[in-house]
Amino acid sequence: TQHSQDRFGPLTRRITRPVVIGGVQVGGGAPVVVQSMTNTDTADVASTVKQIGELWRAGSELVRVTVNTTEAAAAIPRIVDKLAMMGIHVPIIGDFHYNGHTLLAGEPACAQALAKYRINPGNVGFGKKKDTQFAQLIEFAIQYGKPVRIGANWGSLDQALAARLMDENAQRAMPWDAGRVMREALILSALESAQRAVELGLPAERIILSAKVSGVQELVAVYRDLSMRSDFALHLGLTEAGIGSKGVVASSAALGVLLQEGIGDTIRISLTPEPGASRTQEVIVAQELLQTMGLRAFTPMVTACPGCGRTTSEFFQELAKVVQEHVRGKMPEWKISHPGAENMTLAVMGCVVNGPGESRHANIGISLPGTGEAPSAPVFVDGQKSVTLRGDNIAREFIGLIDDYVDS
């Protein structure tokens, strides 16, 4: 693996096997795909459709829903039909634990309507039962032509496998520490299950792997190892990342390191939403992570200074927020009418110190007046001073200039 350009930028992407999920390619060099998951009761068709629509509009390219009961399984084809009628074409992934084999057997329309099945190798049963139930799930994937994600998780590790590795470890001359044994169990759970799926007849191009933990360093170690030991497409996510800024920071730290090393084909940011906050936040964080790393572009990004004692008011911070929300809201329309608008850069700055310089680096930027400066706000377009805004309508006029720039 090498740096793509003189130690600048991410390492060359690790090439994995491509997997197509309802028309969306994951792996095989495709751009890193953003996915998310609903938190509604899947049996509640109206609420689930509404939330899938919100996630899709925010930019989620795949959406996973839990399928935990016969009611939830029966709701899946109705959800998929409703979404299609509303013009929402996003592949829906079924998240199965414990009883997936029974639900797919009992609801063939669910098995057909889902674009992918997520199987947790840690909870499909134990011993012989596990072999049979896992095999049944894979046979459904083969029968219905669906890809699967074999998603191992630290919180639901295959206990038989963990016990086996602990026994093996006890025989070592230099035993590993407990953390390393558990990481190995997680990796082997994914790899051995994938191997079994291939032996059962599922093509390797229909398998995605994940091995999620909730610690940043553990996640980096697990995925580095996983990516060296197989060429299956990889789904990245820090599980149980947490609430608020902790979840955002921990996920970004872990996934940022891995993406920089060229590891990862699809990502989910697993945030616990703040009470009352929208589920779409996890999609926005995933997009911003990929975009700030220069891996993909989804929406124009606003550069803004933090403000300091030179700022006369919080107006520029409000303006930065209004501008970011405006361009994000416009993207679904601009994506069709003005492809490439997502690459545009904007700047909203608080005073003359860095304002004109940063604004000149952006496609369109504004430098608001700081303490002691004349009450005027020069606007820079493609590096050149364009107009100067004054008065009470600066926000509206600047947004008008952004729209004109996109239209031009």
Ligand code: SF4
């Ligand atoms: Fe402060 Fe001006 Fe720098 Fe903004 S650009 S942080 S207002 S000195």
